[in-house]
Amino acid sequence: MNITVMNGACEDYEFDVAELADGTLAPEKARIVRLHLAGCTRCRRWRDEYAAIDARLARALPQPRLPADFEWKLAARLRERASTARADTRVAAEREYADLMTGLRDRLRSATLGGVAGAVAATGCALAAVIQGFSALAALHSRSSSSGEAPAAGWPSRISSSSTCR
Numbered sequence: 415m416n417i418t419v420m421n422g423a424c425e426d427y428e429f430d431v432a433e434l435a436d437g438t439l440a441p442e443k444a445r446i447v448r449l450h451l452a453g454c455t456r457c458r459r460w461r462d463e464y465a466a467i468d469a470r471l472a473r474a475l476p477q478p479r480l481p482a483d484f485e486w487k488l489a490a491r492l493r494e495r496a497s498t499a500r501a502d503t504r505v506a507a508e509r510e511y512a513d514l515m516t517g518l519r520d521r522l523r524s525a526t527l528g529g530v531a532g533a534v535a536a537t538g539c540a541l542a543a544v545i546q547g548f549s550a551l552a553a554l555h556s557r558s559s560s561s562g563e564a565p566a567a568g569w570p571s572r573i574s575s576s577s578t579c580r
């Protein structure tokens with residue numbers, strides 16, 4: 415292998431000339447470097463030497479090659495991952511839906527039980543009021559029948575004062 419001694423480009427252009435050769439220089443800067451190259455022999459020579467070394471390296475270095483089925487295997491793995499991700503998302507959504515429905519059923523059941531309990535309590539209160547009313551009426555009736563008086567107007571107030579239901 416021949417060893418080329420590079421003298422280099424003008425100090426301000428060395429990296430820019432290399433980037434221009436690599437095709438990575440920004441368009442506006444590339445325009446400025448090209449103008450400089452047009453008028454600078456030193457930089458043109460350096461650019462040519464750089465390009466020659468680059469070409470030799472490209473020939474000398476081993477070119478890594480992907481296996482023939484690389485693209486096919488990659489596509490298959492991507493499809494597999496996408497379908498696994500979709501399945502995971504579906505399972506999570508179904509679990510969330512089941513949890514939501516269980517929560518709603520529990521709340522509905524406790525609300526219904528509360529409603530039944532409330533209805534039972536209200537019915538109990540009503541029955542208690544009716545029983546108290548009958549007891550008071552019976553007491554008044556027995557008192558009035560024994561004393562001969564008409565039922566007093568006091569009995570409804572007894573019912574309302576003894577009632578604890580709301």
Ligand SMILES: [Zn+2]
Pocket residue numbers: 423424427450454455456457458
């Ligand atoms: Zn120059």
